[in-house]
Amino acid sequence: MQVTDLYVSAPGKAILHGEHAVVHGKVALAVSLNLRTYLRLKADTFGKVCINLPNIDTFLSWDLSQLKQLVTYGKVDEVQCLDAELVRRLREFIGVSNGSLDTCSMANLSFLYLYLFCICFLSELPSLTLTVWSELPTGAGLGSSAAYSVCLAAALLCASGAIPPPLKEWEHTARWCQEELELINSWAFQGEMIIHGNPSGVDNAVGTWGGMLRFLAGKIIPLSRVPLLRILLTNTKVPRSTKVLVAGVKDKINKFPSIMVPVLDSVDAISCTCEKVLSEMTCEPITGEHYNILEELIDINQHHLNVMGVGHPALDRLCQVTLAKGLHSKLTGAGGGGCGITLLRPGSTVQELKDCGFDCWETSIGGPGVQQHSAISVKEEILEILNYY
Amino acid sequence: MQVTDLYVSAPGKAILHGEHAVVHGKVALAVSLNLRTYLRLKADTFGKVCINLPNIDTFLSWDLSQLKQLVTYGKVDEVQCLDAELVRRLREFIGVSNGSLDTCSMANLSFLYLYLFCICFLSELPSLTLTVWSELPTGAGLGSSAAYSVCLAAALLCASGAIPPPLKEWEHTARWCQEELELINSWAFQGEMIIHGNPSGVDNAVGTWGGMLRFLAGKIIPLSRVPLLRILLTNTKVPRSTKVLVAGVKDKINKFPSIMVPVLDSVDAISCTCEKVLSEMTCEPITGEHYNILEELIDINQHHLNVMGVGHPALDRLCQVTLAKGLHSKLTGAGGGGCGITLLRPGSTVQELKDCGFDCWETSIGGPGVQQHSAISVKEEILEILNYY
Numbered sequence: 001m002q003v004t005d006l007y008v009s010a011p012g013k014a015i016l017h018g019e020h021a022v023v024h025g026k027v028a029l030a031v032s033l034n035l036r037t038y039l040r041l042k043a044d045t046f047g048k049v050c051i052n053l054p055n056i057d058t059f060l061s062w063d064l065s066q067l068k069q070l071v072t073y074g075k076v077d078e079v080q081c082l083d084a085e086l087v088r089r090l091r092e093f094i095g096v097s098n099g100s101l102d103t104c105s106m107a108n109l110s111f112l113y114l115y116l117f118c119i120c121f122l123s124e125l126p127s128l129t130l131t132v133w134s135e136l137p138t139g140a141g142l143g144s145s146a147a148y149s150v151c152l153a154a155a156l157l158c159a160s161g162a163i164p165p166p167l168k169e170w171e172h173t174a175r176w177c178q179e180e181l182e183l184i185n186s187w188a189f190q191g192e193m194i195i196h197g198n199p200s201g202v203d204n205a206v207g208t209w210g211g212m213l214r215f216l217a218g219k220i221i222p223l224s225r226v227p228l229l230r231i232l233l234t235n236t237k238v239p240r241s242t243k244v245l246v247a248g249v250k251d252k253i254n255k256f257p258s259i260m261v262p263v264l265d266s267v268d269a270i271s272c273t274c275e276k277v278l279s280e281m282t283c284e285p286i287t288g289e290h291y292n293i294l295e296e297l298i299d300i301n302q303h304h305l306n307v308m309g310v311g312h313p314a315l316d317r318l319c320q321v322t323l324a325k326g327l328h329s330k331l332t333g334a335g336g337g338g339c340g341i342t343l344l345r346p347g348s349t350v351q352e353l354k355d356c357g358f359d360c361w362e363t364s365i366g367g368p369g370v371q372q373h374s375a376i377s378v379k380e381e382i383l384e385i386l387n388y389y
Numbered sequence: 390m391q392v393t394d395l396y397v398s399a400p401g402k403a404i405l406h407g408e409h410a411v412v413h414g415k416v417a418l419a420v421s422l423n424l425r426t427y428l429r430l431k432a433d434t435f436g437k438v439c440i441n442l443p444n445i446d447t448f449l450s451w452d453l454s455q456l457k458q459l460v461t462y463g464k465v466d467e468v469q470c471l472d473a474e475l476v477r478r479l480r481e482f483i484g485v486s487n488g489s490l491d492t493c494s495m496a497n498l499s500f501l502y503l504y505l506f507c508i509c510f511l512s513e514l515p516s517l518t519l520t521v522w523s524e525l526p527t528g529a530g531l532g533s534s535a536a537y538s539v540c541l542a543a544a545l546l547c548a549s550g551a552i553p554p555p556l557k558e559w560e561h562t563a564r565w566c567q568e569e570l571e572l573i574n575s576w577a578f579q580g581e582m583i584i585h586g587n588p589s590g591v592d593n594a595v596g597t598w599g600g601m602l603r604f605l606a607g608k609i610i611p612l613s614r615v616p617l618l619r620i621l622l623t624n625t626k627v628p629r630s631t632k633v634l635v636a637g638v639k640d641k642i643n644k645f646p647s648i649m650v651p652v653l654d655s656v657d658a659i660s661c662t663c664e665k666v667l668s669e670m671t672c673e674p675i676t677g678e679h680y681n682i683l684e685e686l687i688d689i690n691q692h693h694l695n696v697m698g699v700g701h702p703a704l705d706r707l708c709q710v711t712l713a714k715g716l717h718s719k720l721t722g723a724g725g726g727g728c729g730i731t732l733l734r735p736g737s738t739v740q741e742l743k744d745c746g747f748d749c750w751e752t753s754i755g756g757p758g759v760q761q762h763s764a765i766s767v768k769e770e771i772l773e774i775l776n777y778y
Binding site for chain 2: 109256258259262263265269270272273296297299300303304306307316320360
């Protein structure tokens, strides 16, 4: 059968406030990052499925006949929890050992798993080529795997006919309706489970809904309106283990409960205050005082993250260098290195910071979630990559 | 009449934890600093009172006949609150305007005020020479004025016969009993009131009792036993206004109560945890883990003080430089510059830090309060200064 060609994209995510505290039942705010993952789906008639991931030099194709055999044992139609038996068979099929977590294998595994879901809606598997290109660095805590899973889910749900492509002829970009987004999000979560084992669901939710999400005790609430804010995202490139950092915070709370529990409460109040200020910024004229408060919250939270022991000299340096330019930074995500975000006021320039040798991107937060694009609305250099394969 | 010659000394103070939080009803821990102020009292028969303060180039003397006139209006015998009329006459006598707060005038004013108290116990004022030399920098928040007031109080109370000199012939140093220390402290507090207007009473209490004091809601409780700990005291020499800093913290609490109140609670818990650890260190073998905890508390509190907005780049630099040597620092006192303390582990050396250009003293905390010395127990270079005049 023939499916519609389409371009989709989904944003990365950054934690604005509440990283680590969220593990201990406090509010966290996750925002979309205007560094996006783009996917092109092209229908063809070669009886093959091809996936091209030029970011990680991965170009693979499988015969439909091979893939069909993988679903003979049962029908794939349960999106609440992973079909462990199918995952096992897919691992065997592409030759990945159980412990392996390399980006390439995980990308293939999650693709094939979601692809086979198409059988829920179609009598036969579609012949197609997928090409994915991302502006996001991988493994930096910026939700690159979720943006990938969200793009896959949206494109494959369209290919299977489960949801329609929302783009009208005269439009450049279009989004799906709420119900369709929920389906995309639940499929993307499947992909995330394959890649991460036990994901929080925040990353795929940000990739799906964009804007800002409030995350509390496992519940994810998309916030209706947030302002688009310019930020500088800096990758310290200091490698770290999220698991070790989370365990370290837990140990510190157990060692000094009377000292650390109030710090978590303070972080919770920072998230709530930030949410309130951002919501004000969408319904009243934005003033310098709004920025002052956002900057104060960033500073306080960065100190609190240092108290939790998840700081790093490279992050201290980022804070110092940006502060010397009147800008305020904090780590985002797990910390211990990783990425930092710096709030940019309207008109502030960051060339000097780039000159400092930081690996950084000037971008924005609060942009839209997953969307379909007309070819013309995809940045030229990205379009070139997507159409090359 | 003739009084006994004597040498006394009193320690400076540092705030170990709880600065600023104490203003908002939280616990603070103040410790004695082994940088001391030394006083020599020499009786003579010239019918004069002389005071020599070589640290501030002040050398003055007054005829007893002049001073006697100042107390003709009434007897000075109330140590609970200042005799405002006497203060007014003394200001007039030494020619200090009401607004003047220079160190020299304040030192003379408090000396003369306490000296005239002698009339409570004696029918006539004694003829004597006082020489005071301090190892403490003035105006650095290290309790130099309190150490001065405590020395004055102890020496003048001895001179007036109100308390006996405690030193036995065969002893090098000796301290007064609890009741006598309370009298010294209440006199010293008078001196502090003249110098500072509205002192907390913590500085003179540390100067009197030494060791460590717990300060909570205006109540000062000397703690029975504390270990003697080596520290590095660093004066950033960045000038600051305590009043402005205290107001800034208050503003921040009012602006962000839900964020800042938990931070104060956390500081309170830091003080309590520190007190507990220090008390353990006096009754069980001191281990590396004791130091680990003290260091963690220092780091956390320094972050909290930054949250309160009383940090300074010079203090950040101190923390960074010492951390590079495996040592942990925090500001002490008002912050915004001023002094920092660095905990030294047994065996750690600090020459490299001194080489960094910091103005610092290697000293200890937790030493004795006011004491009387035999001449031989006073460090030679200090004895030389005291005996020069």
